[in-house]
Amino acid sequence: GENVEQHPSTLSVQEGDSAVIKCTYSDSASNYFPWYKQELGKRPQLIIDIRSNVGEKKDQRIAVTLNKTAKHFSLHITETQPEDSAVYFCAGLYNFNKFYFGSGTKLNVKP
């Protein structure tokens, strides 16, 4: 099966700074890597995703990079704002149907 490890578990940044969260996966057969944001008491919501045939994807202040050789992918948030404060989860899709999630990163953006 798959295993997804996520670091750090908590991250505190000053408003306007950048934040980077990293994940590694174990199974080279995984081919889809989404990132979800979960605000306190809410459901997870997709913020960005990347497929294995792409190395980088950007959406405004958010970007994801994928290194298939090293089996790791990262979430980059630039110009952080207080509303970016939440828990972020990475995931890998194994065998087309099984999602394995990282343990989450609690991001705190200080005004």
Place this chain on the structure above:
Amino acid sequence: NAGVTQTPKFQVLKTGQSMTLQCAQDMNHEYMSWYRQDPGMGLRLIHYSVGAGITDQGEVPNGYNVSRSTTEDFPLRLLSAAPSQTSVYFCASSPSRDTAGANVLTFGAGSRLTVL
């Protein structure tokens, strides 16, 4: 569209009781899945389905049963609840992998279950 609807939002059970968590989606998604979320452990896949009549086990299936008689509904059954099943449960669906938006999960609001 309501998206993914889960009921109940909260439930307290005694050890050994059974119950069913309901999940319904109105987006005609082929793929549906159940996760449990425990502190510090992210989301773990319990069971999933790729279409009506087809289900399979995820990462943590023990103690849970599912069925998929229609495209819209995917209930999760706890046959004999244990304190270890105290958790927040999320249902999620997505279009099939050959369609636009494939693999993008839409989550329900969650069901908080406490087993005493």
